[in-house]
Structure formats: C-alpha cells, structure tokens
Amino acid sequence: MPTIFIDNKPYNVQPGQNVLHAAVSHGLNLPYFCWHPALGSAGACRQCAVQHFKDESDTQGRMVMSCMTAATEGSRFSINHPTAKSFRADIIEWMMTNHPHDCPVCDEGGECHLQDMTVMTGHNKRRYRFKKRTFENQDLGPHINHEMNRCITCYRCVRYYRDVAGGEDLHAFSASNKVYFGRFEDGPLDSEFSGNLVEVCPTGVFTDKTFRAYYSRKWDLQTAPSICQNCSLGCNISPGERLGTLRRVQNRFHPEINGYFLCDKGRFGHRFVNEKNQVKVVHPIGPLIKEGLMIGIGSPRASLEANYALRKLVGADNFYDGHTELEHRLLSKIMEILSQHPETASLEDVRNADAVFILGEDLTQTAPMLALSIRQNLYKRAQDGAGTQGIPDWNDLAIRNAQPELPKVVYLAHDIPTKLDPLVTHKISTDLESIQDWIPALKAAKNPVIIAGTSLGSEPLIRMSIELRKMAPQAKLCYVLPAANSFGLMLLKPKSTPLLTHRGETAIVLENNLPLSTLSHLHNIIAIDFLESETTKNATLALGCGSFAETTGSMVNNEGRAQRYYSVFERREQRPESWRILRDLGDFSWQNIDELCAEFAQEFPIFEPFLKQVHNTQFRIDGQKIARQSPEFSGRTSMYTNISLHEQAPLQDPDSPLAYSMEGYHGDMPPDLASSYWRPGWNSVSAFNSLSHATSGVKLKP
Amino acid sequence: MNKPLTGHIRTDGEAIWIDDYLKLGGYQSLSVISKMLPQDVTKLINDSGLMGRGGAGVSTGFKMAAVPMGEKAATPKYLICNADEMEPGTFKDRWLLEGNPHQLIEGMLVSAYAIEASVAYIFVRGEYKLAIKRLEQAVKEAYSKGFLGQSLDMHVHPSAGRYICGEETALMNALEGKRATPRSKPPFPPAIGVWGKPTLINNVETLCNLPHILNHGIDWYKALSKGVNAGTKIYGVSGHVKKPGAWELPMGTTARELLEVHAGGMKDGYEFKALLPGGASTDFWLEDKLDTPMDFASTAKIGTRMGTGTMIVLDDKTCPIGMLLSLEKFFKQESCGWCTPCRDGLSWVAEILSAFERGDGREADIAQLERHARLLGPGSTFCALAPGAASPLATGLKYFKDEFLRHIQEKSCPYANHLHR
Amino acid sequence: MLSAEEKSEIDHEITKFPVRRSACLEALAVVQRHRGWVSDDTLKAVADYVGMSATELDGIATFYNLIYRKPVGKKVVRICDSVSCFIMGYDKIRSKIEQELGIQLGQTTPDQEFTLLPTPCLGTCDHAPALMINDSLHRDLNEDNVAQILRHE
Ligand SMILES: Cc1cc2nc3c(=O)[nH]c(=O)nc-3n(C[C@H](O)[C@H](O)[C@H](O)COP(=O)(O)O)c2cc1C
C-alpha cells in the first residue's frame, strides 16, 4: 500500500488509485463532479484541483486535478493550499452562473451533490450579473424527469448511460456553454438501466419521476437495508417509505453483487407495494384444526422463514415446491451440480472474468444486472489492455481512446436476438451444435464464468454447463433462477408440485399464484398473500400478509448467498409476516424471528453460518438500536394527527436491531445494516465513497 | 532560394500542378530518403532544428522520434496534416495549400517514410473550398504518378467546422467522427492516437519544410534563419496597415521589420497602438516589443509567444475593448464545452466585455475580468484553448485599463466601430 | 430515404476510414450538399446508414458549425466576425447586408434566397473584411461593393 501525504499527513492508499479517490476514501472533504468511482476520471469539471509538491521542500507546488493524478508512493499534495482552494471556489462559482436558484422546489434538494460541493467550497454570493442561459426539457418517459437548466455539464450522465450501460439514446448535443444532454426527440429512455441516471447525476437534471409523483425529502424517508425481489440476483436496495407508502428505491452498494447500480426493474418495479388490491388481514388467527391430508405449497418469492414455517406446519412430507414441475426439475439438477461444484460466480466474478459463456439466457430480460456486469466486464478488459500501454485504470478517457474496440470475450447460445448480441464474440443456437468452437477459448481462459439458467426450461443447456465446467475446472458457474428466493426454497427440499388428484386435500398456498391447472384440482385452499390473485380469489380462506417492504426475512440469491432484508414500513395497521400467520395456524411459540431461526438452524444446519452472521434482534451499537429515520426526520409528533391528536408511540420492531425512529444509532455500521449513506457535509449518494465497502451475506452450498 | 516554401508559388492565383512541380524539382526528396533509413530521416529533421509551425513550437524531430518504431509498434500508423487554420488573424496555411499542394504532399511523404505511416489525412478547414479542391486534385495527380498508393494512402478530409478541431487531440476525435472534445494527454498521439494507433500530427507549414531540408541539408536550412530557431517563417500582417499580407522571411525577423517594411507601416490616418504577434491567442505587444525577433526562443525569453507569426495590428481608431470582445466571443463560441473554466468562464468574460461596449461596464467588472484572465491561464483547463483566450485578455487589461475606465465614465463606447451585438 | 447517388457518395467516403461510423460527418456533408440542410428525417436515414443511433449522430452533428440542422436559404451568406475583419469594418458591412437583405444575423429571407450567418475567421485577414456566399469567398469588402456582390452571386 503506497503512502501519500495530503497537507503533510500520511495516508495509506490503494495501489493504482488516483489522488481524488484516495482522498475521499479517507473521508477528506475534496469536492469533485465528473469523477465517479464507477466511471473513472474525465478531468472535465476541474473541481478537484489540489496543489502537488515535488518534495518536502517544495512549498509552491503546482496545481493539478487530483482525479487525473496518480497517488504514487511518497507523493505530496495539499487540499488546503490557498491556490487550489480558491480555484475550487471559482469553479463552483462558474457552475452556478447558470444554475437556477430552485433548490426549494428541486427533487434533488437535500441529497444534492452540487449543494454539498457548493457549501464545501464556501461559495455563497452571486457575482454573475447577467442572464442565465435556459434550455427546454424533454419528456423522457415515465421513469426519469428532465430539468436541463440545472445542468452543470459534468458529462457523468452520458459517460454512464452510453459508456457503462451501452445506451444509445442519450448524448451530449451542441458545444460551448450550450451543451445539452438529452435524446434526439422526446420519448422514454431505451436502456434497462436508465434509472441509475438519477443517482449518477450530481444535480437535479435527472430525477426519479415515480418518486416525484409522491415526493418526500430524503431526510423524511424511513429506510432500511433490503433486497430486490424482482429477479434471482439479490441486488441490494434501499427502499424509502413515508406515511405508509413506498416512495422510491435506491441502490445500496454491494461490492460482489450490484455495485453502484440497479436495473430499472429493481428501481421502479416495487410500486406494487402501494397497490390497493391487498388481501385483507385477518386478526386474530386461531390454530388450524387439521382434518385429513394437508399440504403446503411454498414460494420462491417468500422468505426462508415463511417457507420454513409452512414446512413445519404441514410436515416435510407434505411440503411442496412453489415452482412449476419443470422448474423443479431444472432447479434440482442445478442443486445437484452445485453440491458437487459449489463455486458459484458472483456478479463481481462476472465483471472480472476473462471469458463469459452464456447458455440460453437473455440476460437483459432474465437477470438484467448480470447483463450490465458483462458490459462492465468488457470495460475491465479494456482497462487491462490499456494498463499494458501504461494507462492507469482510472483514466477513463485515455482507456476508451487506447482501446477503441471492446475486447471480445462473450460467447452466447440463444435463438433470438438479444441486447447483448453486439458484444458477443460468437453466437450459436441452443441446439449447441457448434459448441465445439467455444472449447479452445474456454480452456485458455484463466477465470471464465459459465452462465446458464431456467428461463428456457431446457435441461440440455444446464447439462452443458456442467460439461463445460468439467473441461475447464477453473471456471465458475452462474445460474439464473426463476425468482428471488428460488435457491433458498430448494434448500428446504420441497417435493415437486404433484398433479393433485385427491379433491379432498387442503392446501396452504404461500405467497404464490398457482396455475389454473393446479388450482382446479384443489378443493380447499388457504392462501396467504399480499396482493389479490386468482389463487386468493379461489381460496376458502385468504389471509393477507405484508410485502417485503414491511416484513423482515431472509432470501438466498442465485449464487447461494443468503441475505436478510428488513422492513422499512411503518403502517398504522401493520400487515403480518407470513411466518407469523403460519405460526398462529400451527400454534407454534416463536415470538420473533430469532426464535424461529434458532429452530430453523437446528433442522437445517446448512443455514447455521448465515444465521450466526446475520445481526439478530439483540444486536446493538453503543447500546442502541439502529435508527431507520434520519435525525432531521420531520413531523414525528404530528404526522398522524389526522388519525389521532395524541402523538403515537413508534412502532416496536421485534424482528430486527432497527428502530422505527429517528432515535438510535446513526454512525458507521456493518454493511448489511447500512441503508442510507451520509457523512457530515455529504448528503448525496456520493457519501458512499468514504464508507467501508465490505461484502455481506453468506454463501451456502446445497 | 531564400523562400523555399513560397518562392515558386504563382502570383496569378493558380496552383502549381504536377508537371510544373516536377519541373521545379518536386518530389526529389523522395530519392534522397530512399537511400536513408527511416530513423536517419527523423534524426536529420531533429538536427535541422525545425520547430512546429502550428503555434506551440515543439521540435518536429522530437515528435517524430516519439512514434514507436520496429515490429512491435502497432499498425497502421497515421500521419495527419493539421490544415484546420481557424485561429483568427491567421492566414498562412491557406497560401501554401492553395498555391503549392504538392509541396505538402511531398512533405507528408517524407514524414510518413520516417515514421513508417501507411495512411495520411489532410484535415483541412471546411471553409477552404479552393484549397480542398486543389488538394484533392493534387492527391489524384500524386496517385497517378505513383507517389501515393505504394506505401502511403492519403485522404483529404474537410472539417465540419470548429476551432477546437485544430487542437490535435480534438482533431483526432473529429476525424473519428465524434464530438471534437480534446483527449487526455498523456497518452500522447505518437503513442496512442487516432483509432488507438500511433499518430503524428503536424501543421501544414511544418510539413512543407521537410522536402527542402532533405534536399539541401541542415546547414543550408539553419542558414535561412536570422533568429535562434532554424529556417524561414511565413509571417503575416493584418489590420490598418498599408500593405497587409503574408511573406516568407528568415525566422527571427523582427516585428518592427514586418510592420514597417513588409506591411509598409500604418495606413494614413491610423496610428499604431498594439499588436497581437501571432493570431488571436497571443499576448498584446506594445511598441516596446517591436524589436523582438519573431522566433519561438526569443519570444519565450521575454515571457511571451510568437504563436502562428501572423500578426494583427490594433490602431488608434479601433476600440480595444471591441477587439477584445471580438476575440473573446470567438473563444467563447468555439469552446468545446468540456471543461468548466473555459465553458462558463469565457461566456462570463464575453458578457462583461459586451456590457462595456453597451455602456454598461462597471468597475467591479474589471476585477472580474482580471480574475478570469488569471484563472483561464495554463494549468486550469483541459486544453490550451482557454489559455489562448486568456493571453490577449490579460495583456489587454494591463495595457488598456484607461480604455475600460473611459467606457465606464462615458457610459458608452467612445469609438466609432464597436461590437456589441 | 437516401438517394442512390447519396449512398454511393457516402460509400466512397466510408472507404477512407477504417471504421464505418467514422464517416458520419462526411455522410452528413454529402446529404447537405444535396439537400441544403439536414432535416430530422435525413439525419435518421444517415444514422441508419452509417450504423449509429439518431441521438448519437445528432449529438455529433450539433457540435459542428457547418452542419445545418435548420433549413437555410439557397445562398448562405457567412460573414466573418473575427478580429481582423472587426478591425477592418465588419460592423458596417454587416449593417449594410442586413439592410440589403432585410434580415438579421441568423435569419433567412422570406423568399428563401438568403440566410445570413456569422462565421469565425475565414483565413483571409489581409483582405478583410470578408464573407463567403456558399462556396465562394469575397474579400476586401466595403459598403459599396457588398451590395453588388450580393446581387451577383
Ligand atoms: C485550440 C487550438 C487550436 C489549434 N488550431 C491549430 C490549427 O488550426 N492548425 C495547427 O496547425 N495547429 C493548431 N493547433 C496546435 C495543434 O494542437 C498542434 O500543436 C499542431 O498541429 C502541431 O503541429 P506542429 O508540431 O507542426 O506545430 C491548435 C491548438 C489549440 C489548442
């Protein structure tokens, strides 16, 4: 680890870092705009200027852009040097010459990187006395709002959208101080990853339109760490709630999974939480009187805890898979493979692989962040190539000029056009006739990843994945599974859903909408779910449970990584966890998730390492629970006066070390408990740079 | 032979076409280099002391030597002629392009041989219609005579128009069909250039020197100069002088000689006030600098730059602030919009100067301009456009302070010709 | 959308580059030569032809001065407003032209004959002031000859 000196203090830095990255990683207040940890350096904004000294005796120094300067052993810099400091104030002043004074009505206000940087440099007086230039905005579709007058021209949006996400319908237009970022014409952004613009843009140009429809300031949102429910990758998210509605979802950094980004499904696909057609909550529920055979049908979208409770209630012999039969067969095969070759690839492994072989998955559809990871992978290969030409990893501009063509390391078997096709070296059909052509590349690769999955329902494809793995033992496997907790459900060893023939059976269906063919065989259904469905409508008894946003539970993603998500919701009428409903039906005694999990771990020792690592309800920092609300949270004493004039006590949360309150711990915390980034002076997502980026979750082996 | 570059250029406006060019000894340098190793050509150019004529004055041989050679070097290598001449007040390359296109092609053949480039582009200003036509014709002739097409392919590429395209790394982006924002340096073009390949970029006038150096040797070449740097230089004068024009003269000719002898002095009724020695992005010089030899080293010695060597003369009847406004408006408009100081700073500068011309100048504005002149200088911006804009601004503020105050006091521009729209 | 002639001219330009899309600006210049300016539809067709999105091509096109994304008159008068021409009387020439044509800088005459635009230095400063009408350069302008020139072009 090299040591550099900033204002005469030594700092250890990551090898190969630039000075800006090193400084903000150490929590130093050095403002910047165009740099972003995932985009690298562009040197455009000139905001990150520091003074660079030749040696100890050099007091004059030379001003450099810290983002474009390598943090090499022994090098010396100053953030506080008057030359650099006043230059940074000048830069902000220039940026603000055209920026509207609309913070009070801007969605970004309170979590705006530009606001923070303006305060940081001390710019507070307008000297520019001329008219501001103005732009017209575009309608970019239902997700992203466009407010070009707020633009400070840092180029981050296009560098993200085009260079990282591969989108072709956002670009910089014109030149001079009229540079405009937008589309050729009005219309929804094409990219499946457009939502990240909201977090990448350091001002209020690109904001979340769905959030805008029912807006709240960042500090008034209740947040908790959560896991995306929309596919099997288990991306980490941070949902924000206020007054009983889910307002938005933001990215939560996980180094081995989603990193800095989410797909649009993940960011915008959670609105169902606010849907009106929720199944009614039944209170109280007495123990079930068991008559005749009772079966339970589990769910790959319900938590481990709920599936376990159901299994416990109906007995292992009567616990059936909530997947289809075909899915069950494929998943069993995958589990069998993984039990022998347990090394699965994380998204980070995919980003780092030197060759990627995809068998029959249209990743942009079935696991979007995996598709983005492949794009990022190709860039990393370009970084490697540029590295051999002496270009550091962070010098994004130079890398893209030095490596104009992305390296070709992606092999795909699919029969339809996919969005990844332009990046694919070699595409074959899923009959795999010409798979031989892949073998040399596979064998030559040092750390290849083989991707397959269940989306085409093809067992030969899955078998081929293991054939390939046998030829290349260095390869890691990555399977795309049907739903968020498919892996977890399979670990509970459910039976394949049978073609039910006995009309007299009672079936408890957990958070699952069964196909009509199955439903028609069932006479007596007890359905537990959040939203109404064909199944709840056909049920004898429908019991409403809480969505992921108002419950706490655990899921296992496609790589076998068990992770916990926490409730963010404080409803006046709380909706129960499915496992509590099942507890009551079974007359079990678990008072909280810890008690259930203690039993669960005994029966399924495989989960023991996870349940040991996950922060249980007793976990405290400095003797405190962790606050879900910011210290600035407004209206606590009055927000429910339309219901009752009396101030309501905060809801108690028996299942987590988190509190529905602004009181509690707010500082640094373990990564799986951190839901919003904040440091003094850093109110935007940029605060993530100075946080520890430790990984979380525990990988399980079937 | 004291005007090797322009001595043969016809005065009737017609170009020298291939037959005449051959008769005048054209393409002879090719037989000289055919007996040399590429590296020896580079060394010869280096030893000749030829400095780039595009404005920055970097040793041409030094740049050539930076191109990777040998089998390990990436291919194809590219040679680009920078014929984007768009610097206000500069009109020297046009003369060479229109008058003697084969001389440039021959120079490019020499350079391409030295760096083993196989493809060459002449990146020429889109407005230079006649030059484009003649270059295309000359390239065709050179192909038909077999000078081109053997080891070197050459294309004429008219620019779609932007001053920043003259900046060599922005030029490469323009050539690649991208937005012409400059690239990060390092890596420098000789190592990683257009389409990621080694690329050498030289100005028209620079390249036109090469055949003559090869033909006549470096002693001859050095003797052409009367200044510190070698060779001749095309100088020019515009403004209210008796005989505005461009001339090829020994490097190191003084500004005074240019102004008083070659340009014939000021036009009757006009008095000299100041000049920009080499295009819009150079410092104002007052009378006291007129005896400076116009070469890279001598001007650097007194802390200024010769730039392109085509000077613009400011007279006593022209508003200096109007002139500054014209300059800064140009730079503002032509800023590529990549970096903040240039993009937002220059438009502030232009707004203020325009306010002065309207009669709305304020004292605090002068301080703002001074601040900008300092901030836009070298080291603050991504490329050299903004520092270029800062040069006349900083010196203009220094020399014309009273003019600014007069504009404030009189609440209008005291000159007849002003620019305020 | 592109005519056969345009396509073959663009194809020729493409041969000059190692990468097809690098010819995009040349392609725009080709269609502009044929059509006078580049309409949205034209731009889309060119984008398609060279293999990039309309957004990307427009982002490039709008960067440059010589690609017209709005209709222009038959004769585009581009008057140099840079420093030497300014010193030599640009403002008078410009007023005179505006008077003659009855339009301001940036406008087109109602009969679609003339569009008047400013241009940076035309590189003919020793013969300032100067202007271009389409492809031809006119220099040493004064208030007397400029009207003549406009009429005869
Ligand atoms: C904004 C800007 C515009 C430039 N325009 C030109 C130009 O039009 N022609 C030119 O030869 N060099 C121009 N240059 C200089 C080039 O970047 C480069 O230094 C030159 O072409 C190198 O050629 P030389 O070594 O032969 O001088 C410009 C530089 C800057 C920063």
Ligand code: SF4
């Ligand atoms: S100084 Fe900056 S904005 Fe100006 S032209 Fe250079 S890179 Fe572009």
Ligand code: FES
């Ligand atoms: S962050 Fe360094 S120049 Fe923008």
